[in-house]
Amino acid sequence: MLRPGDTFDRYVIEDVLGQGAMGCVYRASDMKLQRRVALKVLSPDPDTGAAAMEAAEAAHRMRREALASAQIDHPNAVQVYDVGEHDGCPYIAMELIVGKTLRAYIGSIEVPWAMKLRWLLDTARALGAAHRAGLVHRDVKADNVMVREDGAIKVLDFGVVRAVRDDANPADPKGAPAWTKLTVDGRILGTPAYMAPEQLNATPLDGRADQFSWGVMAYELFVGALPWDAAKLTALFVAILTQDVKELPGAGGNALPTGVRAAILKTLKKDPAERFATMEELIAALEPYIAPQPAPASSSAANLRLGKGYTEPLPSMDPRWLQRRPETPPASFPGASNPPLPGTPAPPGGASLHDNAPTQALVRPGRSKITPVVVAIIAGVLVLIVGIVIILSSRSNDLPPNVGEPVAPPPKTTAVTIRLAPRA
DSSP: OOOTTOEETTEEEEEEEEEOSSEEEEEEEETTTTEEEEEEEEOOOOSSSHHHHHHHHHHHHHHHHHHHHHHOOOTTBOOEEEEEEETTEEEEEEEOOOEEEGGGGTTOSSSOHHHHHHHHHHHHHHHHHHHHTTOOOSOOSGGGEEEETTSOEEEOOOTTOOOSSTTOOTTOGGGOOOOOOOEETTEEOSOGGGOOHHHHTTOOOOHHHHHHHHHHHHHHHHHSSOSOOOSSHHHHHHHHHHOOOOOOOHHHHHTSOHHHHHHHHHHTOSSGGGSOSSHHHHHHHHGGGSOOOOOOOOTTHHHHHTOTTOOSOOSTTOHHHHHTOOSOOOSOOTTOOOOOOTTOOOOGGGOOTTSSOGGGGTOOOSOOOOOHHHHHHHHHHHHHHHHHHHHHHHHHHHSOOOTTSOOOOOOOOOOOOOOOOOOO
16 A cells, blocks of 8 residues: 555646545646646555455456446546556556545435426436546446535546446337456446336346436435335345335425426336436426526626626616716617606607606707796896996986086987886
């Protein structure tokens, strides 16, 4: 077993992530590409006996996992970076996933059912990508699905995958290929509690076998227990082959919408023909129950509502704020729909005063009206001016002329008549 600080090929071991009978998984640093990886290293081959055969099969599985993962181009499938052998130890370098497996959330009431369903749909998308690539996972379970710290889903361990024909398409149930039952010394590889009936019967498989395992995992995630009540392996096999799953009990199951429960139960049908034809059909049935992610708020979204040239953010689109604007908004408002002013009557035909011409609701074109008060004020001012002129003229006529100067004849006066408009 390697220790932190040890060098293995081009990798420096940092920590042990997991350990099994056949080897270990380490967190390591790739000195060549300068990135952290999950490094799965098998133990050296035993000299003789059944252990040697099992080690050889494990090495073969590892190579098959690398080849299978390389064929799946999907963000929810773990990526494989390197595969090889160093000092007689086969290894595979994969994407390092920091998070927890779905096993940690089995029956958890802290995680909303909608979030769990989103995780399951992302898992189904990765499996669908594998099926389109001609592969069946064959070991779908909560331990092989990881929830990354940022919430992203990653499907692991494609080591049980194997197709007999290169042209096999497990996503097409009509052309179901003859998949070989993968065994080591007569033992079935995989996790029996998640296996489909046809997998236990060693009959030809297609992508619907993964769908059944996905359904068992979904049932367990929501309910908190497996759908099979069996303490021994033989009783478990009998339950999978004969026991129909008719409901999702408990608080977790009852919290689900009826359509979600029906879809999960359909994936658990004994006959593959009664399940969804593909993972894509399963996804289409469940996606309507997942609310779309809200788009990130844009700092300029409110500005665009007022058109080009307005750079201030809208204070909650208050119409009074709009009235305080001294400048006139642009004439064109593509897609704008501002709220009407309080008390503004709707025009005939149901049209809105704010449709395509929001300024019409704020400024009404037309001639200004002079009120009676204004008329009275103007008339008073005119009378005052005329009175002052008359007074000044009379005072100038009363002054005595200078001695020795001829007296000029008085100037001619002209009567001025001012007509005031009657008050309206």
